[in-house]
Amino acid sequence: QSALTQPASVSGSPGQSITVSCTGTSSDVGAYNYVSWYQQHPGKAPKLMIYDVSNRRSGVSNRFSGSKSGNTASLTISGLQAEDEADYYCSSYTSSDTWVFGGGTRLTVL
């Protein structure tokens, strides 16, 4: 049950786009289309943003999008805004009927 691999940090200027990668294995990310993404602001609970690789939860801005290729999933945020500054986590269901999270990526809006 090793954590999925995410970059520790990414940054971008307002209006720009950024992509956060999430790399797993053929037993988790590569096995199912059950990758989800969560946004967490300091001191707050995580919030579901994207589920099943590319589906936006109702109410989430269409600036957020998800995709997957092989064992790597990605979250893209376009038109960066100050309020997007937060920690982002990916998660995947696994072949062991368990879940695994990524180590988290801190997004800084410059």
Added chain:
Amino acid sequence: QVQLVESGGGVVQSGRSLRLSCVGSGFTFSGYAMRWVRQPPGKGLEWVTNLSYDGSKKYYADSVKGRFTISRDNSKNTMYLQMDSLRPEDTAVYFCAREGAPDSSSWFAFEYWGQGTLVTVSS
């Protein structure tokens, strides 16, 4: 609206036990799988355990298997996490979360989260 409220956290000595509770409201509690996720101070999220809607299927992370037990009482809209043989590395904020619903997200997503309860294990 859906609400999840955790309680039971606190400071405990290594080797002792603690029981967390999570009360759900605003939805049919007995119809959803429930989960615990933890987050050590300043670190990332870790899935801990999952319990099916009827309590019949339980899954645990290797890090807590044999020490933690998840259960639920659907008549009280409450889920529990019994934590035994606690270790300093179990220190974390513990969140309860509800699985998603097919008409709003996915059974495999963590759709709703509580605000968390802090467990501190001292050595």
